[in-house]
Amino acid sequence: MAETIIKVDNVSYRYPRTKKWVLKELNLEIKEGEFIAVMGENGAGKTTFCQCINGVIPHSQQGKLKGVITVAGLNTLQTPISKLSQIVGMVLEDPETQLFTTKVKEEVAFGPENLSMPVPEILERIRWALKVVRLEQYAERHPTALSGGQKQRLAIAAAIAMKPKILVLDEPTSQLDPIGTEEVFSVIRELKDEYGMTVVIATHKSEEIAKFADRVLVLKDGQIQAFDIPQLIFRNTKLMKDNWIRPPQVSELATLLEEKGQLLKGFPILPEEAIQLLTKWYEEGEA
């Protein structure tokens, strides 16, 4: 079994000048190379959770943090963000605000430059990062000239140029069209499969989660509702309803059939699985 890379130990957090705890006594462990999806309605604490992992909380965002978060053996409270940024890469929701330079190349170079890396090494990293996100031909463009999906892929490139072990993405596709979403997820998938990166992604897109996620964390009011494999999460009708999560369409179909007393031999979350199960169900009905 792989090593634990993120350990959240009894963590609570409250924003400055507020009384409400946004995260309440969270306890969880994430293993190296895992793909974790974080779900939950708006205001459940997804963004806060993401920012805790890379040390933005508590280093740039004030407030009260209780408990201990350990990332790759480092306590985030005692490690400066500049060090953490080499372990945890961060991609934010809005494609616009997180890009602030005037050239795609410069955007990717920003992180390594801050770490005072030698220039040849930075150029090598730019080449690599832009290749991974398939934006090599846009190196000289202005970031504002890119499409939404391309901007988010550029944000990913800028994050992985620091060669992090973990990539945290906070609703990276919520403002994108289906094609942009597809592009972004295929890049994330590649990072996990080829480079063994641990991925933590907050998202509402059930279909993509079903396809890629190893485990799903469901948050509500800053508490863990469930943390399990997608099959079990999407099967839990009550959990879905309580948290306003729409399961993948094939899972919805299976649930509807179940309500009508038609039991499939298994619970599909992917279209391919559904086709198989439904064919079997149909053939058995015929016989």
Place this chain on the structure above:
Amino acid sequence: MSVIDYYPGDSLVHRLDPRVKLITLIVVTVTIFLLSNFFVIAAFFLSCLMCWHIAGLPLNKVKGFLKFLLSLFVFLTVVQSLFLPGEHYLFKGFFSLEGAIFGLLLSFRLLTLICFMPLVIMTTPINKLALGLVKMGMSYKIAYMATTALNIIPTFQDETKVIMDAQKMRGLTVFEKGKLIEKFKAYPTLVVPLVIGAMRRAQLMGVAMDSRAFGAGKTKTFIEDISLQNVDIVALVLILILCGIALWVNFAW
């Protein structure tokens, strides 16, 4: 398009080292403030226009800006002639000729000065400008702050337009047809969303920059380097000499 956007090109002015351009800007600013002779200022103004021509900057891009300046200059001239005592008056004790001349001279000086600024900003990519500042000894954090501020102004202009359009779509006509006092009253509906948006944006940008190790060390590397070429040194020396001559002409005659 505005006077602070980078205007791509490959002219002599574009190719000059950002440090040379920044030093020139400082030297020219000081010189123009010291000048009092109309003809010397006019010479500066003409050479400035010549530089615009060399840089290939289109004058029509700054039309709106010049219009705004014009109203400022009229105001300046009127105020000066009202308050500056002189010997010749247009009316009894009002609007002195000397004041008007002083106001005009002041306006001309300002115009010349302001026309020099886009020459630096419009011909230098923002990252080069930051690099120039850093190489001149400024801390890169401050250089970044300054250049990011420049970078973000066009975004604000866009956002202002979006808010105004949204208001127009809901029937707000104050900014087009309203009286001055009504406009003043309507301004909060424009400024409040703009400021809140700006603060939110700044906060997110801070998170994004922090997540990429901004401020990790005292120094940072730059993938693009700048170095002084012969042409840079020649240009700088030439400009210093010209400014010296201008001052000498101004004060000796």
